[in-house]
Amino acid sequence: MKPKVVAYKKIPKEIEEFIAETCEITFCGNLNDENRADFLEKIQEAAGLIGSGLKVDKELLDQMPALKIVSNMSVGYDNLDVQELTKRHILATNTPDVLNETTADTIFGLLLATARRFPELHNYVKDGRWKEIIGEDLFGVDVHHKVLGIIGMGRIGTVIAKRAHLGFGMEILYHNRSRHQEAEHQYGATYCSLDELLQKSDFVCLMTPLTPHTEHLIGEREFRLMKKTAIFINGSRGKTVNEQDLVRALENREILAAGLDVFQKEPIDPDHPLLKLENVVLLPHVGSATYETRFAMAKLAAENLVKGLQGEHPPSLINPEVLGK
Ligand SMILES: NC(=O)C1=CN([C@@H]2O[C@H](COP(=O)(O)OP(=O)(O)OC[C@H]3O[C@@H](n4cnc5c(N)ncnc54)[C@H](OP(=O)(O)O)[C@@H]3O)[C@@H](O)[C@H]2O)C=CC1
Ligand SMILES: O=CC(=O)O
Secondary structure (H helix, E strand, O other): OOOEEEEOOOOOHHHHHHHHOOOEEEEOOOOOOOOHHHHHHHHOOOOEEEEOOOOEOHHHHOOOOOOOEEEEOOOOOOOEOHHHHHHOOOEEEOOOOOOHHHHHHHHHHHHHHHHHOHHHHHHHHHOOOOOOOOOHHHOOOOOOOOEEEEEOOOHHHHHHHHHHHHHHOOEEEEEOOOOOHHHHHHHOOEEOOHHHHHHHOOEEEEOOOOOOOOOOOEOHHHHHHOOOOOEEEEOOOHHHEOHHHHHHHHHOOOOOEEEEOOOOOOOOOOOOHHHHOOOEEEOOOOOOOOHHHHHHHHHHHHHHHHHHHOOOOOOOEOOHHHHOO
16 A cells, blocks of 8 residues: 655645545645644555645644654745654655755845835836836945855855855855854855954844744844944844844844744734835745746655655755654
């Protein structure tokens, strides 16, 4: 009998067919208040889960006694209680690397759009308000040859540094808990403390995972340390930033502007104060959202799932302890 798999995200036909060769696959929407009963019924006998964003905690795991693997279709896995999964000998996998370049494009694009005020200018032209040569009230600030501070110089941070350094002649500062040799040697990145990075950077880009150590890593104190002309970019997770403090810093012009792809609550509430500010550029969590990259992520997630269910080592296993490695 084929193992039962529940997919709570749409996946390309070709990937679905690959999974269906060895598994019995069922689809359902991501868990929400309306579909809770149906969702819980569908996952009861699941040996595998595939999708993204689902909070997999003790309570949910108690509903899935047969579960062997959770294949997360994202690189970030703050939605998984990995400790609990490991305790129950359930494999957890993610999709690193295949999305590095696309996410770096998005985050660097967001940085450019925020500095040069593209959305505001786009609306200015579209609304028919362009009647004469524009004045300095619509000017942006330069990106090239400025200082970019990257907090979280990992797989994606490094590719952002590559674009910034080689393409835009930017000086790169970074902060991690450990040194990153490739970023230092290839992109001239300089390691510094968090406070030094905040004080010296023209652009502060946050790219860490969300962990207990990075939750609210950036708040009132950190915004006060930034330059008044700084632009803050968040491509990590919403909860790495204290959103109330961010709103205050933007309202009080403690920083110049912010470009955000992630929010504390997603989708963001329509009456959230961030939506009323002019000095922000907001994206609906689209770091990796291209056809090609989402396909590559689905493919890797499917490979992880199938390998795990066949008792083999999945290519991107988060908790190798489960296999005794
Ligand atoms: N907006 C979007 O659509 C996307 C968002 N993401 C987010 O980006 C995150 C990063 O992805 P990726 O680059 O692949 O991950 P990596 O693990 O490769 O990089 C993360 C970096 O953060 C650093 N870091 C971790 N904890 C801390 C800390 N407490 N203080 C300072 N630095 C820290 C790590 O260095 P060290 O261990 O030395 O501290 C590491 O270099 C994901 O976890 C996800 O949340 C990813 C893809 C798309
Ligand atoms: O946010 C996206 C991810 O892959 O993590």
